[in-house]
Amino acid sequence: MIMYYYYQKNRLDNLIKHRVERGLTQQDMADYLGMGRSTYQRKEYGENQFLLNESIILMLFFGEPFMDLFGDLFESFARMEVDKNS
Secondary structure: OOOHHHHOOOOOOHHHHHHHHOOOHHHHHHHOOOHHHHHHHHHOOOOOOOOHHHHHHHHHHOOOOOOHHHHHHHHHHHHHHHHHHO
């Protein structure tokens, strides 16, 4: 149950939105980054982190600033910190 909560809170919705708007699948992105689909999926859903070089590749690919693609993750962590301190 806790893992599901963590999983849901850390989705990279902006990254998903940009991928879907361009008609790309998780497999397309995994191929582009040179990883398996399940590895990409875990990163997109926040279970694992994108490496710095992968983040830069995605920013260049989508032509978007870092916070536009990955800002959801930082917002989630900020909420988790507030929840933890309550």
